[in-house]
Every structure is written in C-alpha cells, then in structure tokens.
Amino acid sequence: MKKVLSIAVTCILVFSCEQKSNNVTHKFTNDLIHETSPYLLQHAHNPVDWKAWSPEVLEQAQKEDKLLLISIGYAACHWCHVMEHECFENEEVAQVMNQNFINIKIDREERPDVDQIYMDAIQxxxxxxxxxxxxxxxxxxxxxWGATYVPRDNWIKSLEQLAQLYKNDKPRVTQYATDLANGLQAINLVEVEKDKELFSLEELEITVNSWSQYFDTFLGGHKRAPKFMMPNNWDFLLHYATSENKPDLMEFVDTTLTRMAYGGVYDHVGGGFSRYAVDTKWHVPHFEKMLYDNGQLVSLYAKAYAVTQNELYKNVVDESIAFVQEELLDKSGGFYSSLDADSLDENEELEEGAYYVWTEKELTELLGEDFAVFQDYFNINSYGFWEEENYVLIRDKGDEEIAEKHKVSVSDLNKVIKTSLQTLKKERNNRPKPRLDDKILTSWNALMLKGLVDAYRYLGNEAYLDLALKNALFLEREMLKEDGSLYRNHKEGKSTINGFLEDYATLIDAYISLYEVTFVEKWLDLAKNLLEYTQEHFWDAKSSMFFYTSDEDQSLIRRSVEVDDNVISSSNSIMATNLFKFSKLYPENNFEAISKQMLKNVQKDFVRQGQSFSNWLHLALYFNKNFYEIAIVGYNYKNIGQSIGEKYIPNSILTGAEKEGSLGILQNRFVPDTTLTYVCMDGTCKLPVSTVEEVLEQVQD
Known part of the structure; x- marks a missing residue:
C-alpha cells in the first residue's frame, strides 16, 4: 500500500529545497524553474523538457506539428511523486518524451479549468x-489518449506507440480527437428549462429518501470505500433534517460527523482532517491535509455545534483552526494550500503517513502508566492497526464508556487523554514534517474565511473573527485587481493567473457571511462588485448559467459550465445561492429570477443523484420555505445580532445598523434609545420586536 521514494530524490520533492538550493548544480533545468507553483518547481530539474501551460506553447506545438503530452497533478499527490521518480526523473523516459512530444506540466490547483476538461476526457x-x-x-x-499512474516500462511503450500512430495514421487520430472533443462539448451542455415547475418539497423528500439507501447508518457517510468527507452533503442534510423535523436523518448526520471526528481521517494529535479514508470506518487516511477540506469542515462542525451543543464538534472546530493557524497561515494573512501525505521516516526515506502513525512500542515508552487508558481510547489493538507495526489512532467509543471501564471520572479521563496527546505532539514535532505547498489560492482561502466566520458566529470566539478579518483584508489587498477582477493564485508577492468562477463565487459567499457577523457594509459592497463582474464576464445568456472561465481569458477546447457539487460545491450552485441572498437585500435587481432559472436548469438530476447536487438542494429549500431578512436597528444592534447569529437559522440573512445603513431594508427603522429587530419576508415585515426570544418565535415556520 505504501510507496517509498529514496532520499536521492528528496531535495527535488521537498518544496523548500527549490528556494534553498541556489548553490546546488543541477544536471537538468527546464522552463518550470520560472514558475511559482511548488508542484511545478518540483519538476524543474527533471530531464523532461517541461513547459508550463500557455498560449505560446500551444502555438509552438501547432507550428512544429508535434503532439502535446499534458501531465496534471498537485503537490500533495502521492502517486504523482511516485510517477515522477519512476518516469520523469529517468533520462531514457525523458528522451522518448522530448523527442516526440511537447511536454506540459500543470498544477491542477492553479489551473482547474484545464484539469476539468482533461479529467472529463480521460473518464x-x-x-x-x-x-x-x-x-x-x-x-x-x-x-x-489518457492514463493515470503508469509504470516506467509501460509508459515508454505507450508513448512510442502513440508517436508512431500519429506519424503513420494522422487522419485516424485526428478523427478520434474530433469525436472526443465533440463529446466533451456535449456532456457539458446545460439546457434552459423555461417551462419547468420549481422543484417542490415533495420532490425534495423523494430525493433524500432515494439518496438514503446509500447511507451507512452505523459508520456514517456512504456505504463504500474510499470514504470522502463531502461537507456539502452533510451540510444540506443538517439543514433539511432541522427544517423538516427529521430526527432519523439528524441521527444519521450526527453519526457521520461523530465517526469522522473519531476516525483516523481526523488528526487527533494536531487537529485537522486528511483528505479521505481508504476504508469504510474512516480509519486509514490518504494522509494529505488540504485547506479546502478543513475550511468547509470547520463551517460544518460549527453549524452542527449550534444545533446539538455537542462538545465533540466544538473541539473539532477549535483544533482544526489551531492546525490551520500553526501549519498553513502565512504572515500576510493568507492561507497555504496543503500538507503532503509523504514525509521522511526513520530511514530517511519518503513514506506516506510517516509523520502521523505510531508503533505500540513508541506509545508505551512515551505514555508510561497512561498507556492503558490511551490504548483503549484510541484502539491500539486490531481495530486500530494499519500495517507493518503501525497504528492510526481511531476512536469507536464515547468518553463515558471508557471512563467507566477504567473506573475514573470523565473529567479525569479527558485530562489523561489531553496530556497524552500533548506528549505525542511534542514528540511528533521532532519528526521531519510533511512537505508544504505554500501557494495561496483565492477560492480555498475564501472557504477557510467562511469557516472562520462560521466558527466565530456559532462558537463566539473573538480570535476567529480577528483571523477572518486579516484573511479578508489579505484577499482584498492581494487578490482583487483595480478593474474589479480577481487573481487565482499568490506566492511570494506574485499573482499570475486570472480567477475562475469558483474564486468569485466562494469569495462572494464568504464576504456576505462576514457582513452578517460584523455589519460592516464594505464586505457587502465588495461582494456585490464581484457579483456584477461575474455577470459581465462569466454569464452565458444561452444557457442562463455562468461559465467557469472569464471572457477575458484564453479560449480552450471547451468553455466549461460547472454544475455538479463535488468535494467543493460547484461554482454555479454557489453563484445561484449568492444571487438568491442578494435578491433579499437588493430586490430591485433581477437576482432572484436568475437564481430560480439556474435551479430549474439542473433540477432534473436531483432525484436520481441528490448527493451530487447537495448545495443546489439548499436553494430548493430556500425557495420552498419561508426565507427571512432580519434587520436590526439601534444602539445595541451588534449584541442582538450576535445573539441571533449564534442560533442555527439557515433560511435567513442578517442585516444591522446603529441608525440606518445603506440597505433598503434598514431604512426608516431607527427609533431613538431602543434597538428593534424586524423579521421580514420579501420586504414585508412583521411587527418589530426588542428581544432575541421574540425574533426566534417569528422565524419559526
């Protein structure tokens, strides 16, 4: 299961080496040396003559009539490193590649637009x-032609055959490529559904019932392996279960969130989640830790805490943010992208998970008399065993059961576990750390910003708001251009790639959320400006959807329209929700009609595949249920707003001002010497009230 890479390639793979190896003489250096992406820089001293993706490289290929070999990966990708070591560092392989192809290396995290197209192609x-x-x-x-990981001999053989095929039978190859390109266009078409009725509550129930047959009600998540966290799935089901009073569904959401937090996918020693589990019980992760997962999961667990007051969920939020602060926070206020799965083991070899796993011998020596309790708590037994002599920490019992077995109080148990984990963290800090991808991406930062805002909103920790504001200011300062557009990437003061719809959609969403907890209209203004920019440069009038790429950017073989919700919700589903929320604040615009049409365009697939449209399903609930605009006006508006905001009311948007503010809903509401809250629907408001309890009564459906 593990793949080991020798120390001989460590300096190429350890990201920081690229900056610290100025005095090292490399046998080979290619064009990637001019890039900022850590993933591309890993390949800068391969014998393969790599180029970065650019219009000029495509022009060169056409001028020379040379095939393109496009290799896409990312810095935390274990199998990418394996293939690099086996193939791209090999001079024999490089000779075949350089002679027959123009070789392009792409960081999928920087260029998701290119990755989307070629991923569809290989599928x-x-x-x-x-x-x-x-x-x-x-x-x-x-x-x-396409493939994922290919061993060296097969890789050479395949490339030689493809080069010969193009040389000897170009018309056949061209026809196949033409047919495939037509197919890529066809699968991305979105039809405008003008005459459809909006998805109903009855259809939503059918969708969730159909989806539920895949639920793993014992271990949480879906009945399959590998298991991905899929935060947007559980976020919607949390919303639906509370909105429609579905206790069985809420129990499933609780089971899922608890098992994820108990599992080895969660880093019990240092906080934060790995990307997914390779098994059904959330035990053995693929050990890379991504900013986008942790940002979304912080949001999810904060909301779940607001609903349940489960201390486990609060701890997950606190520890995950602590991890992000410690490992992924740049001094500028931006967040880095990921930590790799691989790190150096005791033999100075790169090994997946080496930083995170423990042997029983290590644990016994480190924990002493506390080992017996720790052993039961984290299953240092057959249930927690991984491979060789290594264990991945996993829980499967609550505190009360373990405390009772060891005849101690829960409080004393927690002290033992906390002390033990601190001991392990101190020891782990002596190990070589996983490799860091220190590029900063707009959309991933926006997801983390939203997570911090939700953590502040539902847990009330002011430090989380301070961190959120620093990040929001970083994004405004470094990623927002003078013309109102966004950059995608940032590293060491450089930004080089224009933003994609995902960047705009997630940042608009985050800024709306930041406004709701600060009532500082600057954030709402920034969000509205970005929304208007996307309407001008990303809107497709033909499909009534948004393209993934701006009309300012180079045209690829397809201008994609992203609608399926994956590990990150689709950019169109986030945009449709943004438009819906803006329609409540700016009813004079056409935002609601656009949002509704976007929902109608994709709803035909909901019943059959609800889990792939879970973020869209929020919007279906919004349209079917009462959605409240809550306006707080008066001297105590911030405190009242915080007290309302800490309650889980997903079908609402909060506004507030001391006197009026610029929003129409706040106009003519001010009454001296008091603070009044107005609960409104589509601009029509109920009688103003002065207490939080009265507000909560008015927002009950």
Whole structure:
C-alpha cells in the first residue's frame, strides 16, 4: 500500500529545497524553474523538457506539428511523486518524451479549468480518472489518449506507440480527437428549462429518501470505500433534517460527523482532517491535509455545534483552526494550500503517513502508566492497526464508556487523554514534517474565511473573527485587481493567473457571511462588485448559467459550465445561492429570477443523484420555505445580532445598523434609545420586536 521514494530524490520533492538550493548544480533545468507553483518547481530539474501551460506553447506545438503530452497533478499527490521518480526523473523516459512530444506540466490547483476538461476526457476514454492525469493531445489541445499512474516500462511503450500512430495514421487520430472533443462539448451542455415547475418539497423528500439507501447508518457517510468527507452533503442534510423535523436523518448526520471526528481521517494529535479514508470506518487516511477540506469542515462542525451543543464538534472546530493557524497561515494573512501525505521516516526515506502513525512500542515508552487508558481510547489493538507495526489512532467509543471501564471520572479521563496527546505532539514535532505547498489560492482561502466566520458566529470566539478579518483584508489587498477582477493564485508577492468562477463565487459567499457577523457594509459592497463582474464576464445568456472561465481569458477546447457539487460545491450552485441572498437585500435587481432559472436548469438530476447536487438542494429549500431578512436597528444592534447569529437559522440573512445603513431594508427603522429587530419576508415585515426570544418565535415556520 505504501510507496517509498529514496532520499536521492528528496531535495527535488521537498518544496523548500527549490528556494534553498541556489548553490546546488543541477544536471537538468527546464522552463518550470520560472514558475511559482511548488508542484511545478518540483519538476524543474527533471530531464523532461517541461513547459508550463500557455498560449505560446500551444502555438509552438501547432507550428512544429508535434503532439502535446499534458501531465496534471498537485503537490500533495502521492502517486504523482511516485510517477515522477519512476518516469520523469529517468533520462531514457525523458528522451522518448522530448523527442516526440511537447511536454506540459500543470498544477491542477492553479489551473482547474484545464484539469476539468482533461479529467472529463480521460473518464470518457477509460471510465475512470485520478491524478497524476496524463493526456496525449493533438497540437491544438484536443485529447485522444489518457492514463493515470503508469509504470516506467509501460509508459515508454505507450508513448512510442502513440508517436508512431500519429506519424503513420494522422487522419485516424485526428478523427478520434474530433469525436472526443465533440463529446466533451456535449456532456457539458446545460439546457434552459423555461417551462419547468420549481422543484417542490415533495420532490425534495423523494430525493433524500432515494439518496438514503446509500447511507451507512452505523459508520456514517456512504456505504463504500474510499470514504470522502463531502461537507456539502452533510451540510444540506443538517439543514433539511432541522427544517423538516427529521430526527432519523439528524441521527444519521450526527453519526457521520461523530465517526469522522473519531476516525483516523481526523488528526487527533494536531487537529485537522486528511483528505479521505481508504476504508469504510474512516480509519486509514490518504494522509494529505488540504485547506479546502478543513475550511468547509470547520463551517460544518460549527453549524452542527449550534444545533446539538455537542462538545465533540466544538473541539473539532477549535483544533482544526489551531492546525490551520500553526501549519498553513502565512504572515500576510493568507492561507497555504496543503500538507503532503509523504514525509521522511526513520530511514530517511519518503513514506506516506510517516509523520502521523505510531508503533505500540513508541506509545508505551512515551505514555508510561497512561498507556492503558490511551490504548483503549484510541484502539491500539486490531481495530486500530494499519500495517507493518503501525497504528492510526481511531476512536469507536464515547468518553463515558471508557471512563467507566477504567473506573475514573470523565473529567479525569479527558485530562489523561489531553496530556497524552500533548506528549505525542511534542514528540511528533521532532519528526521531519510533511512537505508544504505554500501557494495561496483565492477560492480555498475564501472557504477557510467562511469557516472562520462560521466558527466565530456559532462558537463566539473573538480570535476567529480577528483571523477572518486579516484573511479578508489579505484577499482584498492581494487578490482583487483595480478593474474589479480577481487573481487565482499568490506566492511570494506574485499573482499570475486570472480567477475562475469558483474564486468569485466562494469569495462572494464568504464576504456576505462576514457582513452578517460584523455589519460592516464594505464586505457587502465588495461582494456585490464581484457579483456584477461575474455577470459581465462569466454569464452565458444561452444557457442562463455562468461559465467557469472569464471572457477575458484564453479560449480552450471547451468553455466549461460547472454544475455538479463535488468535494467543493460547484461554482454555479454557489453563484445561484449568492444571487438568491442578494435578491433579499437588493430586490430591485433581477437576482432572484436568475437564481430560480439556474435551479430549474439542473433540477432534473436531483432525484436520481441528490448527493451530487447537495448545495443546489439548499436553494430548493430556500425557495420552498419561508426565507427571512432580519434587520436590526439601534444602539445595541451588534449584541442582538450576535445573539441571533449564534442560533442555527439557515433560511435567513442578517442585516444591522446603529441608525440606518445603506440597505433598503434598514431604512426608516431607527427609533431613538431602543434597538428593534424586524423579521421580514420579501420586504414585508412583521411587527418589530426588542428581544432575541421574540425574533426566534417569528422565524419559526
């Protein structure tokens, strides 16, 4: 299961080496040396003549009539490193690649627009996808062959055959590439559904019932392996269970969140989640830790805490933010992208999970008399065993059961566990750390910003708001251009790639949320400006959806429209929700009609595949249920807003001002020497009230 890379390649793979190896003489250096992406810099001293993706490189390929070999991966990708060591560092392989192809290396996190297209292509070709994603394409970028990880000998053989095929039978290759390109266009078409009725509550119930047959009610999540966290799935089900009073569904959400927090996918020693579990019980993770997962999961657990007051969920939020602060926070206020799965083991070899796993011998020596309790708590037994002599910490029992077995109080148990974990953290800090991808991405930062805002909103920790504000100011300062557009990436003071719809959608959402906890209209203004920019540069009038790429950017073989909710919700589903919320604040605009049409365009797939449209399903609930605009006006508006905000009321948007503010809903509401709250629907308000309890009564459906 593990793949070990020798120390000989460590300096190429350890990201910081690229900055610290100025005095090292490398046998090979290619064009990637000029890039900022840590993933691309890893490959800068391969013998392969790598180029970065650019219009000029495509022009070169067409001029030379040379096939493109496009290899896509990311810095935390274990199998990308394995293939690099086996293939791209090998001079024999490089000779075949350089002689027959123009070789392009892409960081999928920087260029998700390119990755989307070629991932769709490989799934059409082979029925499966993953990274590293390797594509062979015509000089104009149209693909005709693809594979993921390929061992060295098979790689050489495949490339030689493809080069010969293009040389000897170009018309056949061209026809296949043309057919595939047409297929890529067809699967991305979204039809405008003008005459459809809006998805109903009855259909929502059918959708959730259909989806529920895949629920693992014992271990949480879906009945399959690997298990991904899928925060938007559980976020919607939390919303639906509370909105529609579904206790069985709420129990499933609780089971899922508890098992995820108990599992090895959660880092019990240092906080934060790994990307997914390879098994059904959330035990053995694929050990890389991504900012986008942790940002979304902080939001999810904060909301779940607001509903349940479960201390486990609060601890997950606190510890996950502590992890992000410690490992991923740049001094500028931006957040880095990821920590790798691989790190150096005791033999100075790169090994997946080496930083995170423990042997029983280590634990016994480190914990002494506390080991017996720790052993039961984290299953240092057959249940927690991974492979070789290594254990991945996993819980499967609550505190009360363990405390009773060891005849101690829960409080004393928690002290033992806390002390033991601190001991392990201190020891772990002596190990070589996983490799850091220190590029900063707008959308991932926006997801973390939203997580911090939700953590402050529902847990009340002022430090989380301070951190959120620093990040929001960083994004405004470094990622927002003078013309109102966004950059995608940032590293060491440089930003080079224009933002995609995902960047705009997630940042608009985060800024709306930040306004709701601060009532500082600047954040709402920034969000509205970004929304208007997307309408001008991303809107597709033909499909009534948004393109993933701006009309300011280079045209690829397809201008994608992203609608399926994946580990990150689709950019169109986030945009549709943003438009819906803005329609409540700016009813004079056409925002609600656009949002409703977008929902109608995709709803035909909900019943069949609800889990792939879970963020859209929030919007269906909003349209079917009462949605409240809550306006707080008066000297105590901040405190009242905080007290309302800490309650889980997903079908609402909070506004507030001491006197009036610029929003229409806040106008003519001020009464001296008092603070009044107005609960409104579509601008029509109920009688104003002065207490939080009265507000909560008015927002009950």
């Amino acid at each position: 059409m070709i082979s029925g499966q996808g993953g990274w590293p994603l390797n594509i062979v394409a015509l000089p104009d970028g149209r693909p005709f």
